[in-house]
């Protein structure tokens with residue numbers, strides 16, 4: 001039993017598995033790197049706002065690497081319960097044993113805990129992060145009867161997309177007012193060209209053409225499209241082109257078909273692609 005406990009404890013406290021080993025490719029949009037470092041130095045919780053696929057997660061990954069801290073990412077969804085974050089007792093052949101949830105693991109080992117798309121979580125789930133965000137820096141494990149004090153390196157980061165959720169779901173003020181915030185947008189053209197070239201290896205002329213397709217789609221936001229084409233999808237198109245797919249086919253497959261079911265919008269975008277790659 002002792003042996004098992006030893007291995008168990010080692011598995012849980014092993015930071016290595018959560019380290020970001022290789023430097024993520026990240027092109028800063030402004031001075032967000034220095035600002036994040038300042039927030040981290042004070043262990044202030046950080047929120048990254050912006051449309052889907054604009055670089056929020058990549059930024060957090062890059063910062064974890066730069067700061068040399070483990071990163072634990074949690075993709076939030078509405079079925080997620082407080083126990084999914086905090087932990088629960090599991091029943092096995094030897095009785096019950098406690099299994100830390102990812103938030104608890106992050107607080108124990110001193111990781112950056114990144115809750116991606118936090119508004120997807122229900123509000124009764126979201127409140128469990130509150131005591132970790134203020135001077136208390138604690139996490140009550142009620143079922144286990146433990147009050148966990150967060151490791152000095154622990155920091156909380158969340159992302160959310162204010163645009164498309166605001167009607168249905170929003171973050172409560174009582175949660176919002178616990179975070180500092182970065183507001184991201186799709187990268188400016190020159191930067192997005194550099195990102196596409198850096199991520200996929202395509203030439204800058206083709207990258208610029210893709211960025212022009214992105215710009216055309218982003219102008220349709222609110223006129224039939226809820227969101228424009230994300231940087232992520234532009235990277236997909238660039239990757240397909242790099243692999244030998246024709247630009248027109250790559251754009252249809254990676255940029256247009258995923259984002260719309262509306263024939264008119266589809267045709268408009270297809271025409272824009274034909275014109276740009278004429």
Ligand code: ADP
Nearest residue numbers: 025026027052053054055056057058231232235
């Ligand atoms: P989200 O905002 O949804 O978290 P991601 O961070 O996953 O988006 O970004 C999507 C993709 O776009 C990344 O995988 C990367 O290829 C690319 N990307 C976006 N912004 C940047 C950036 N500033 N530097 C490098 N790659 C970026």
